[in-house]
Amino acid sequence: MIASILPTYSRAPMTFVKGEGSWLIEADGRRFLDFGAGIAVNALGHANPALVAALTEQAGALWHTSNLYHIPQQQALADKLVEHTFADTVFFTNSGTEACELAVKMARKYFYDKEQPERVEIITFSGSFHGRSAAGIAAAGTEKMTKGFGPLLPGFVHVEFGDSEALSAAITDKTCAIMIEPIQGEGGIRPVPDADLKALRALCDEHGILLIFDEVQCGVGRTGKLFAHEWVGVTPDVMMVAKGIGGGFPLGAVLATENAASGMTAGTHGSTYGGNPLGCAVGCAVMDVVTDPDFLADVNRKAGLLRQKLEGLVAAHPNVFEAVRGQGLMLGLKCKIAPIDFVNAGYAAEIVTVPAADNVVRLLPPLTITDEEISEAVTRMDRAATTLGTA
Numbered sequence: 234m235i236a237s238i239l240p241t242y243s244r245a246p247m248t249f250v251k252g253e254g255s256w257l258i259e260a261d262g263r264r265f266l267d268f269g270a271g272i273a274v275n276a277l278g279h280a281n282p283a284l285v286a287a288l289t290e291q292a293g294a295l296w297h298t299s300n301l302y303h304i305p306q307q308q309a310l311a312d313k314l315v316e317h318t319f320a321d322t323v324f325f326t327n328s329g330t331e332a333c334e335l336a337v338k339m340a341r342k343y344f345y346d347k348e349q350p351e352r353v354e355i356i357t358f359s360g361s362f363h364g365r366s367a368a369g370i371a372a373a374g375t376e377k378m379t380k381g382f383g384p385l386l387p388g389f390v391h392v393e394f395g396d397s398e399a400l401s402a403a404i405t406d407k408t409c410a411i412m413i414e415p416i417q418g419e420g421g422i423r424p425v426p427d428a429d430l431k432a433l434r435a436l437c438d439e440h441g442i443l444l445i446f447d448e449v450q451c452g453v454g455r456t457g458k459l460f461a462h463e464w465v466g467v468t469p470d471v472m473m474v475a476k477g478i479g480g481g482f483p484l485g486a487v488l489a490t491e492n493a494a495s496g497m498t499a500g501t502h503g504s505t506y507g508g509n510p511l512g513c514a515v516g517c518a519v520m521d522v523v524t525d526p527d528f529l530a531d532v533n534r535k536a537g538l539l540r541q542k543l544e545g546l547v548a549a550h551p552n553v554f555e556a557v558r559g560q561g562l563m564l565g566l567k568c569k570i571a572p573i574d575f576v577n578a579g580y581a582a583e584i585v586t587v588p589a590a591d592n593v594v595r596l597l598p599p600l601t602i603t604d605e606e607i608s609e610a611v612t613r614m615d616r617a618a619t620t621l622g623t624a
């Protein structure tokens with residue numbers, strides 16, 4: 234008989250019942266250090282007092298009204314995002330994949346309104362992940378995600394990650410946009426080299442097409458800048474945001490320039506829940522923290538500390554690990570063993586990490602992690618690597 238929960242997930246044998254900062258407490262009382270943060274979602278840790286206050290205060294006032302009316306919390310969050318980014322305008326969603334849907338619609342509508350309705354193709358990259366909606370799986374295009382779900386949404390052209398010649402060749406008079414994660418998350422913490430991101434911007438300008446950054450995983454302070462692309466100094470025309478922006482409350486957004494958003498007039502898009510008072514109240518509280526330069530400076534300092542310790546870990550276990558990569562507190566341990574074996578050994582040592590593609594284990598701690606917790610985490614990872622018996 235089928236399980237009462239549709240069996241699409243294979244879950245680890247833990248049930249967490251409480252969270253405190255960087256810690257997850259299992260039903261049996263064990264305390265796990267959380268280096269997954271709900272896949273880069275709990276950016277400010279569990280039960281963060283400022284977020285709890287924002288949520289409970291809003292919960293006592295008003296939960297939902299729909300977008301038929303003005304929502305002050307949504308306005309406030311949009312203003313904060315516009316103030317701190319390249320964007321002129323924001324649409325709120327409940328998830329990353331909904332942000333992908335709108336990014337695709339926005340890019341196509343832009344050219345439709347410019348009397349180039351044939352420009353519908355979006356170029357994406359191998360190893361990318363843009364969510365599980367019909368557009369999201371077509372964008373990533375892997376057999377693993379798309380098999381059996383056809384016909385797929387047409388209009389995606391897949392290029393090998395890092396192949397700039399193939400990218401140039403893929404741009405035609407049907408191309409409307411290039412969509413890329415500045416640092417691939419699911420793909421295995423693969424950063425796009427700075428020079429390549431700059432070249433992408435130049436290429437899009439040259440061809441008059443839109444550049445879409447998917448910062449669903451790498452955004453919201455994760456890399457030590459508010460958004461990862463700020464390290465390189467290039468800006469997109471459209472950006473997808475989710476995960477960290479809600480700190481654990483389901484919230485996503487599409488940020489865009491006025492030009493890129495020009496096709497999205499009244500009635501062209503909508504969402505019942507997107508931008509609801511609860512999510513936006515929490516989002517405002519998250520933004521107030523992650524836009525503070527001192528907070529970001531501390532993320533960078535702690536990232537340096539963690540990275541240094543991880544280099545030591547890799548050196549101590551040359552049969553388990555190959556290298557550390559990534560930026561800020563979005564780090565990957567490239568493994569010589571199956572990453573899931575290390576993740577499982579981590580569970581036994583009471584530390585949570587997340588496997589990714591390309592033989593990588595992801596380390597995505599809350600940005601509020603302390604120095605002591607970083608030391609403790611590396612101690613636990615060292616224990617986990619040792620128990621694998623290949624060191």
Ligand SMILES: *Cc1c(COP(=O)(O)O)cnc(C)c1O
Pocket residue numbers: 327328329330331362363364365414418419447448449450451475476
């Ligand atoms: C998680 C993720 C998504 C999808 O977000 P959901 O909220 O799961 O729909 C899209 N893009 C990237 C880069 C992600 O990491």
